[in-house]
Amino acid sequence: MAEPQPPNLHEGATTGDVEDEVQAAKSAEDRKAAAAMASMGSNGADDANGSTAVDQEAASKAMQSLGGEAKKPEAAVQKKVKVDAADVTLLVDQLDLTKPKATELLKAHDGDAVKAMKASIAV
């Protein structure tokens, strides 16, 4: 059956008539169609003529060495801060913020709503 819906995409998609969906192997035709389809809406293809001066092998080697480095640990792990839902609501109301923004702000101030509000209006 279908995979779970990606979160918050849209409602109502889970109950489609999918009985008649046949999971067949992708034909070459479809691939072609997909490729064509995929080129829609983009700002023109930029299939640069792979510069001849590039040593393919060297490039991919360089790539790999880069990939190794690129996997650096993502920014310091954010410390876990407990946030009171009531405080979030308060901030949403008082500061005209969206929920995620309010939560973020609270977290940045150790979950202290007063501190967060003060900081947000600091000159």
Place this chain on the structure above:
Amino acid sequence: MPQPLSAKENSLFRQVIRNYEDKQYKRGLKAAEQILKKNPKHGDTMAMKALIINQQGNTDEAFALGKQALMADMKSHICWHVYGLLYRHQKNFEEAIKAYKSALKLEPDSLQIQRDLAFLQVQMRDYQGYIQSRTAMLQARSQIRQNWTALAVAHHLAGDLTQAETVLTKYEESLKVPPSKTDFENSEAVMYKNTIIAEQGDYQRALEHLESISKTNLDRLAVMELRAEYLTKLEKKEEAVKAYRALLDRNAEHPDYYNKLIEVMGIPAEDTAAKKAIYDEYSEKNPRSDAAKRLPLDFVTGDVFREAAKKYLTFMLDKGVPSTFANLKHLYVDSSKKETLESLAHEYYEAKKSDAGEAKADDPFKGEGAALYYLAQHYNFHLSRDLTKAMEFVNKGIEKAPENVEFQMTKARIIKHTGNTQKASEEMDKARNLDLKDRYINTKAAKYQLRNNETEKGLETVGLFTRNDSPAGPLNDLLDMQCIWFMTEDGEAQVRKGNVGLALKRFHTVYNIFDVWQEDQFDFHSFSLRKGQIRAYVDMVRWEDHVRDHPFYTRAALGAVKLYLDMHDGKTLTDGVNGEDKNGDAAERKKAAKKARKAEREAAEKAAKQDPNKPKAAVDETKKKDDDPDGLKLAATTEPLVEATKFLVHLLTYTPKNLEAQLAGFEVYMRREKYVLALGCLNAALALDASHPTVHEHTIRFLTAIRSKMASLPPKVQEVIKSEFTAIAPSTDLEEFNDEFLAKHKGSVPHAIAAIKMKELVDEDEDQASVEKQLASLLGAPGITFEDAQSILTILRGSRSKELDEFKKKAAEKWPEVTAFA
């Protein structure tokens, strides 16, 4: 997973895609329906159909169908991709990103989906996501330089300079053959790398790198400028001096070069003589250079200034350069320089007048004429204003050169400063008639008409220089050309005329134009990379991040916020121009509407007569018709404060240092009872200008509101307000405070207005009527200007005061020339 189709339908499906790409929507739709007849649940086809419908302008239907397509075939990346495209078309980029990501999960190898996703991510400033996408794209096609550069840009924008440099270096190392010297992309990429090194603060390495590429790089000027900059940073004084001299030899008009040269030569700021010597040296080398002659005037003083200014003024006036005054007026903040320039101009004028005989045949704008022009502008300038004298000189000028646009234009400006917008508009139109082919004077004339609330005439005037082939008249072209000044001026005029809808319409137009500017960058994410112009691209991305700090945005947004506040307070809608001629207004509006309808009908007829197969007609068809040309829907909003906040948020984010913005913020948040935010605005305003009259008003209003509301606020909010409201003690006797303020700013009418307004709030003995009386009596205050009187008039009008008519009459007696009181 796509549902299979028969061979025949498969080819039909391909045709649908082809048709879509070739914009043959009708044909594509037909083919899609043919497939759907046999396979009503074929998701991909439904998705394509949705896309086509969307292109035809039917967004809602397209969305519904797009959803259905997804329901039918949730595992098709095509359906997801289309869904993303629909969202993108709607400018809902966040949802579009989600949809693209789903599509990508189903089809990880699709370069197109990946690319679309990447552009959305950078557009939304999701740099971490952009790095990921770019890394994936590089993995897929590592032989293309663009992909490397793009990854470096991603790291750069995310703030990781080291990684950005590494990426660029890695690519360079992988090259077998060095790129040719004329390879523009390479030249730019190398310079880009150089700026990244410098941004890391490692100037030594940046300099070395620069030297190694300087011979071959195509951007000579950038190399020279960067080299000079690095040398300065590294304190290699002698070489830096040489570098800046080399730059000055190329371009002796660049003020920056002079400043930097003086800096690296170690000349102290006080040593004006030594500084001037540098300029003199270049002035001698380049006798035609303006900068070398003019810039020293900024810092020299006393007799040296007099002499230098005399030389400069004589040179410029002899030549008859119209911009002479504009070049010098920034010096007027120094009162001694102002006086010197005034006397010099007079001297020059007298001298020329006495020996005018020989120069008669010459251009009337040289010598004596130029002096008259300078003096007229001098006395019109706000720091040295004497409108009677200004008028005297400009009339002499007009006498001398009646055909000269400049004199006539200045005359109009002088009249504007007397408050007579009617006459100013007439005079400017006279100036326009002196040179009908000049767009500048045409624009000026239109603006003056708008200032005089002649909106239709203004549009007509500006319409002389627009493309008028659209049925909606010049306004359409102005919209297409994003003519912000017109929208703003017209909006403000409509406010004065009491046309709320149209005014809002114009302000929203400006707002939307800024949105368009934001979206315009979309094309550059791919274009700039393809062209290899990375430095300019990064500049642009950074500029876009603060595009709304532009003064034009500030002005339109402030206008809109103010209007919404009035709507909330119930001050508008019933208010015509002056209240009394409301009926005439309504009739006029009806007439205008009728006229517009007629014009529309005629245009439609004309369009119908045209060959229907003409491609242009098709374009017009798809072009969205404005369903609210008069802004009636905007004016009908039930939540003016919410709308105001929309404008306000950008103001406070991008121009927090603008006092007007903070004041507007206070007004909005107080009405919405968001006291913490209101306090934030108040504190910011206090920091900017604590003695501003309106800030005083706001302080009192805040404390009054808090006193009555404090108990009902959440305890945490109370705590914040208690600790952050520090302007005055919470126990302050406000009546006393207000009186002190009045006494402290005795003689200043704006401060008096503020204090009197507040009396109603803080003094039990005063009510609205007595306050209005006092406001009206300010008319006799010493030093009152017609601008002050105008703001009193606005207040009285806002509260529909009984004093209004009397006040207006008296003001008209006092300032008969001011149009606003007429």
